[in-house]
Amino acid sequence: MVEAAPSLRQLPSVDRVLRQPDVATLIEKHGRVETTQAVRETLAALREEMRPGAVVDDTIITSAVLARLDARAKPRLRPLFNLTGTVLHTNLGRAILAEEAVKAATSAMREAVSLEFDLASGRRGERDDHVRALVCELTGAEDATLVNNNAAAVLLALNTFAHGREAIVSRGELIEIGGAFRMPEIMARAGARLCEVGTTNRTHPRDYADAMNPETGLILKVHTSNYRIEGFTAEVGARDLAKLARQHHVPFVNDLGSGTLVDLSRFGLRKEPTVRESVEEGADLVTFSGDKLLGGPQAGFIIGRKDLIAAINRNPMKRALRVDKMRLAACEATLRLYRDPDRLAQRLPTMRFLARSMEDIRQQALRLAPALAEIMGGSAVVEAAPCASQIGSGALPLDTIPSFGLVIRPKGSGQAVEALSAAFRRLPWPVIGRVAEGALVFDLRCLEDESLFQRNLASLRDEIAS
Numbered sequence: 445m446v447e448a449a450p451s452l453r454q455l456p457s458v459d460r461v462l463r464q465p466d467v468a469t470l471i472e473k474h475g476r477v478e479t480t481q482a483v484r485e486t487l488a489a490l491r492e493e494m495r496p497g498a499v500v501d502d503t504i505i506t507s508a509v510l511a512r513l514d515a516r517a518k519p520r521l522r523p524l525f526n527l528t529g530t531v532l533h534t535n536l537g538r539a540i541l542a543e544e545a546v547k548a549a550t551s552a553m554r555e556a557v558s559l560e561f562d563l564a565s566g567r568r569g570e571r572d573d574h575v576r577a578l579v580c581e582l583t584g585a586e587d588a589t590l591v592n593n594n595a596a597a598v599l600l601a602l603n604t605f606a607h608g609r610e611a612i613v614s615r616g617e618l619i620e621i622g623g624a625f626r627m628p629e630i631m632a633r634a635g636a637r638l639c640e641v642g643t644t645n646r647t648h649p650r651d652y653a654d655a656m657n658p659e660t661g662l663i664l665k666v667h668t669s670n671y672r673i674e675g676f677t678a679e680v681g682a683r684d685l686a687k688l689a690r691q692h693h694v695p696f697v698n699d700l701g702s703g704t705l706v707d708l709s710r711f712g713l714r715k716e717p718t719v720r721e722s723v724e725e726g727a728d729l730v731t732f733s734g735d736k737l738l739g740g741p742q743a744g745f746i747i748g749r750k751d752l753i754a755a756i757n758r759n760p761m762k763r764a765l766r767v768d769k770m771r772l773a774a775c776e777a778t779l780r781l782y783r784d785p786d787r788l789a790q791r792l793p794t795m796r797f798l799a800r801s802m803e804d805i806r807q808q809a810l811r812l813a814p815a816l817a818e819i820m821g822g823s824a825v826v827e828a829a830p831c832a833s834q835i836g837s838g839a840l841p842l843d844t845i846p847s848f849g850l851v852i853r854p855k856g857s858g859q860a861v862e863a864l865s866a867a868f869r870r871l872p873w874p875v876i877g878r879v880a881e882g883a884l885v886f887d888l889r890c891l892e893d894e895s896l897f898q899r900n901l902a903s904l905r906d907e908i909a910s
């Protein structure tokens with residue numbers, strides 16, 4: 445106590461710091477409340493660190509206040525370079541929106557919009573009106589509604605048709621998707637009793653048929669998004685399930701997960717069933733995500749029979765899961781792009797990334813490697829080398845797309861590569877790659893703004909030096 449007293453007196457008061465001319469300009473920029481808080485926190489931190497008898501001069505205090513304010517002013521949600529090689533990376537925000545969608549969302553944010561207003565009649569409208577016609581045109585479905593995400597779409601379908609009843613699903617399709625989306629738990633929350641049929645690797649038509657009973661609310665088929673069962677396997681096709689469901693007068697719901705509106709073989713990828721094909725196979729309802737292969741904002745589509753969509757819209761839970769005007773605007777603009785499939789690979793970033801030729805990516809890697817090698821100096825070996833991208837978010841989980849990237853192999857201990865990837869994460873635009881076999885790999889498939897990437901690298905010199 446007696447010893448600490450002199451050092452406390454060496455620090456100026458909050459008021460005195462605030463009266464300094466340099467700090468006054470900070471108040472102008474950050475506001476009085478925020479600056480006062482920063483001064484208070486700075487003085488408290490210095491008091492902790494100070495040795496007894498030490499003197500702290502004003503410039504140290506001012507620059508500490510400035511650093512604190514700058515750190516607090518930086519957004520937490522930061523734009524970054526996704527060079528992981530996973531095009532639809534859930535942790536990095538999945539699909540990047542098309543410019544048309546960005547414009548539409550921005551306008552919906554700035555202006556009043558006809559969200560639930562029918563301009564023709566002057567009466568109340570429905571928010572689904574803005575996408576219904578487009579979705580039906582692109583998928584062949586009778587009707588459509590939009591909710592928060594595909595998890596919500598599945599939850600809502602289960603709750604509407606199987607609450608207090610049974611939902612039949614194959615044991616081979618009881619998926620868990622990253623985070624907490626596990627089919628049995630979603631069922632429980634929807635109030636549906638899970639009726640599992642078949643085995644992990646083989647489920648037959650008679651398994652479903654034997655399970656049908658008066659308590660059955662629906663039959664559900666789930667796309668096994670992030671895994672594949674191979675070997676001695678059997679599953680029942682959507683057409684057969686649709687027929688069985690019709691015989692028993694219950695809906696057949698096909699959860700496609702990613703769901704694609706175009707045939708991916710256009711882009712040299714393996715074919716996944718399209719949403720239109722799933723509708724044609726006779727599903728009463730089809731659910732899929734907005735921000736996976738579709739390339740739009742986070743959303744969940746429920747499409748299919750008019751009477752069933754009407755029942756879903758009458759479910760009070762729908763209100764809690766509906767989309768806002770910004771996402772609705774972005775969805776509409778994204779769907780509109782699908783009317784011109786030939787230009788999709790130019791306009792829709794997800795498709796543009798997937799369609800990018802290996803040669804184009806290789807040329808980019810060859811351009812960037814020397815600049816990066818120069819910055820790394822002797823601390824690492826940098827080379828342009830082939831690598832493999834994947835779509836991500838549960839589309840074609842085992843397929844990779846040949847790509848090209850920068851491979852940075854730091855000299856030194858095993859921790860050197862972790863330190864290096866941390867340095868890249870601290871850049872003004874953090875660069876996220878993947879670590880493989882002692883090297884940091886940047887897959888360049890999703891790198892479009894090359895000049896921003898180059899400018900960003902300039903800060904790397906300081907990061908590596910520190």
Ligand SMILES: *Cc1c(COP(=O)(O)O)cnc(C)c1O
Nearest residue numbers: 593594595667669701702733838
């Ligand atoms: C991704 C996925 C979901 C969840 O979709 P979100 O849009 O992430 O909510 C549900 N079912 C399947 C089969 C999926 O692949």
